[in-house]
Amino acid sequence: MAHILIVEDEPKLARLLADYLENSGYTTTWLDHGNDVIPALRQTSFDLVVLDLMLPGRDGLDICRELRQFSQVPVVMLTARVEEIDRLLGLELGADDYICKPFSPREVVARIKAILRRASGAASGEAGAAPGPGSGPALQIDADSHDARLDGHPLDLTPVEFRLLSTFASAPGRIFSREQLLDHIYDDHRVVTDRTVDSHVKNLRRKLETIRPGDTIRSIYGVGYKLEI
Numbered sequence: 001m002a003h004i005l006i007v008e009d010e011p012k013l014a015r016l017l018a019d020y021l022e023n024s025g026y027t028t029t030w031l032d033h034g035n036d037v038i039p040a041l042r043q044t045s046f047d048l049v050v051l052d053l054m055l056p057g058r059d060g061l062d063i064c065r066e067l068r069q070f071s072q073v074p075v076v077m078l079t080a081r082v083e084e085i086d087r088l089l090g091l092e093l094g095a096d097d098y099i100c101k102p103f104s105p106r107e108v109v110a111r112i113k114a115i116l117r118r119a120s121g122a123a124s125g126e127a128g129a130a131p132g133p134g135s136g137p138a139l140q141i142d143a144d145s146h147d148a149r150l151d152g153h154p155l156d157l158t159p160v161e162f163r164l165l166s167t168f169a170s171a172p173g174r175i176f177s178r179e180q181l182l183d184h185i186y187d188d189h190r191v192v193t194d195r196t197v198d199s200h201v202k203n204l205r206r207k208l209e210t211i212r213p214g215d216t217i218r219s220i221y222g223v224g225y226k227l228e229i
Contacts, residue, residue, distance in 0.1 A: 002047035002116055003027045007037050007063070008078065009055050017050065020105040021112070034058030038066055046073055048112060053079035053090070061093055068094040072158050074115045076108070091199040094158050115159065139229050141169050150229070153211045160185050161204045168217070168227035177224040201225055 004021055008014040009032045018028045029044070031037055034057035041049070049067075053060040064075055074096045079086065081100070090098045097111050140149045141162075148155040148165055157165065167176065167184040178197045185200065201217055208216040208229075218226050 001025050001027060003029070003045070004112065005037075005040065005044075005046040005049045006030045007034075007049065007055065007060070008032065008052045010052075016105055017108060020109050024109050024113070026112075032056075034060075034063060037063050041067060041071060041073070048074045048076065048116060050076050050078060050108070050112070051095075053077055053081060053086070061089060064090070064093045064095055068158075072156060074159055076111060076115065078103070078108075091196060092203060094203065096158060096160055139169055141166055150208060150211045155207055155211070157204070157207065160200055161207070164200055164204055165227075168225075172227055172229065175220050175224050175226045181225070 004026050006014050006017055006028055014030050018030060021028050031040060034055035051060045060077055076097045077090045077095045078099055096115055099108060138151055148157055163185045181197050205217045216229055218228055
């Protein structure tokens with residue numbers, strides 16, 4: 001069963017989350033200080049991180065920024081900050097989901113289950129991930145190993161970015177609307193803004209362009225996005 005790291009400095013809230021997750025069959029580890037998170041993630045293989053934004057030592061955004069330099073483990077951010085800029089910043093740094101306080105522990109568990117299910121589905125080749133190889137020799141997507149490569153170079157993608165690229169690769173040159181992309185990357189039909197899709201596309205485009213400079217994902221004004229590789 002999945003091992004989940006809970007990073008939360010409020011003991012009662014952390015214990016509540018741990019109880020709900022453990023009752024759902026997960027193993028949990030709890031940390032309450034930001035300075036302890038990166039060392040723990042380097043030493044232990046976790047399946048998902050529940051990361052509070054406001055922490056002593058280092059805040060969640062700073063932790064997520066460093067984490068994405070060496071790991072693509074799914075991250076669910078918890079925070080009392082509800083401003084749109086904070087939500088978008090969390091997503092741009094590589095968070096897979098963002099839940100504002102106060103929240104229902106059952107909702108958090110449901111979100112975690114959905115993220116882990118999608119990650120497992122991509123690994124087993126379920127619908128929503130493009131079968132490998134992808135659109136041709138330049139872009140290769142292997143759903144079985146959750147591996148994506150461009151011009152032979154590996155792409156370090158978050159689960160959301162992998163599903164996004166798989167969607168584009170399923171129909172190269174096709175224009176996908178934001179609504180269509182949302183349906184593919186979030187199968188629980190949550191309410192998120194169009195700017196959330198823009199943030200994920202921006203992150204994916206940046207990673208593709210480190211290998212192949214140029215407009216790899218074109219923005220079609222008023223319509224959506226298409227892959228040009």
